Amino acid sequence: MKVFVAGGAGYIGSHTVYELIRAGHEVVVYDNLSTGRLGAVHPKARFYEGDILDKGRIIEVLNCERATGAVDVAMHFAAKLIVPESVSQPLEYYHNNVEGLRQMLVALVETEVKNIVFSSTAAVYGDSERGECFEDDLTLPINPYGETKLADERMLKWAGEAYGLNSCIFRYFNVAGADATLEIGLDKDQLTHLIPLIMQATLGLREKLSIFGNDYPTPDGTCIRDYIHVTDLAKAHVLGAEYLYQQQESLLVNLGSGKGYSVKEVVDVASQLFDFAYEYAPRRAGDPAKLTANITRAREQLAWQPILGLKDMLQSDHDYRQKLLEVSR
Ligand code: UFG
Numbered sequence: 001m002k003v004f005v006a007g008g009a010g011y012i013g014s015h016t017v018y019e020l021i022r023a024g025h026e027v028v029v030y031d032n033l034s035t036g037r038l039g040a041v042h043p044k045a046r047f048y049e050g051d052i053l054d055k056g057r058i059i060e061v062l063n064c065e066r067a068t069g070a071v072d073v074a075m076h077f078a079a080k081l082i083v084p085e086s087v088s089q090p091l092e093y094y095h096n097n098v099e100g101l102r103q104m105l106v107a108l109v110e111t112e113v114k115n116i117v118f119s120s121t122a123a124v125y126g127d128s129e130r131g132e133c134f135e136d137d138l139t140l141p142i143n144p145y146g147e148t149k150l151a152d153e154r155m156l157k158w159a160g161e162a163y164g165l166n167s168c169i170f171r172y173f174n175v176a177g178a179d180a181t182l183e184i185g186l187d188k189d190q191l192t193h194l195i196p197l198i199m200q201a202t203l204g205l206r207e208k209l210s211i212f213g214n215d216y217p218t219p220d221g222t223c224i225r226d227y228i229h230v231t232d233l234a235k236a237h238v239l240g241a242e243y244l245y246q247q248q249e250s251l252l253v254n255l256g257s258g259k260g261y262s263v264k265e266v267v268d269v270a271s272q273l274f275d276f277a278y279e280y281a282p283r284r285a286g287d288p289a290k291l292t293a294n295i296t297r298a299r300e301q302l303a304w305q306p307i308l309g310l311k312d313m314l315q316s317d318h319d320y321r322q323k324l325l326e327v328s329r
Pocket residue numbers: 081083121122123145173174192193194195197209210211212213223224225263284287291
């Protein structure tokens with residue numbers, strides 16, 4: 001397959017490009033390099049600089065690629081994804097995430113690309129009552145980030161009906177880790193996420209980690225989340241693209257490990273690997289007590305299953321950050 005990857009220089013996009021190339025596919029990366037980095041683009045992928053909001057440029061790239069064979073599947077990773085930032089800048093989020101997808105879809109329809117793999121989020125579920133989320137659960141986002149991704153999901157549904165565009169929508173849970181080669185990993189983050197903050201503490205860049213709240217209705221009182229290794233997540237995208245190409249029908253699936261870890265459990269596993277200090281702090285606003293993925297559909301429809309565990313995520317993320325620090329010294 002020839003795959004067009006918007007946002008292929010970013011964290012999840014670059015890992016997916018690596019897995020696509022490992023699986024033998026041809027890859028075209030499109031990125032404005034605002035948060036992505038040219039060095040993260042696999043050397044065997046063709047790179048075009050451009051913005052997701054610029055449908056003219058997307059059309060130009062897709063037409064240019066047609067000379068060597070049309071694009072079979074497009075992927076969309078070029079979105080903003082920081083929950084607190086979405087609360088303070090909702091209009092930016094609607095512009096980038098909703099208008100951005102609309103521009104891309106106009107370009108795909110115009111150039112007759114029929115398949116798209118799209119990154120959505122567990123944030124569309126909002127405060128899940130049950131804790132374990134199924135794809136058919138009610139979606140009630142509690143922040144603008146989740147709202148924009150839900151609007152995107154609906155746009156894809158209607159565009160599918162009107163223009164015959166097939167979509168594979170992935171709802172990600174908590175993604176972490178780095179590629180085993182350590183050539184790519186998480187370069188830039190806003191430091192709101194648990195694992196990057198643990199790493200800062202282990203590498204001496206922060207005095208200690210704060211655990212936000214120990215009075216939640218969970219066994220140890222700290223919040224439970226579903227952590228998935230970025231390499232497992234990236235491999236699911238390859239299967240999603242192949243599914244669209246072969247089946248020509250749409251799919252919506254959760255991507256998590258299907259297993260919940262409390263914040264304290266993550267801290268305990270990290271403490272077995274590295275030295276760092278932590279303390280308990282008050283709850284952080286907007287955190288649901290428990291959010292885990294039911295991944296039956298991903299297993300059944302894509303024959304996918306997560307292989308790497310929490311230790312792999314922590315160790316690879318740590319090693320990648322250490323490598324970056326050594327390079328910058
Ligand atoms: N946490 C701490 N200390 C920290 C940072 C986080 O205790 O220093 C806790 C949080 O309170 C939460 C858990 O660790 O209980 C995980 O928090 P993250 O910020 O790492 O991740 P979230 O679960 O809040 O967010 C993730 C994704 C979002 C997505 C959301 C879906 O990063 O993009 O899941 O609910 F929208």
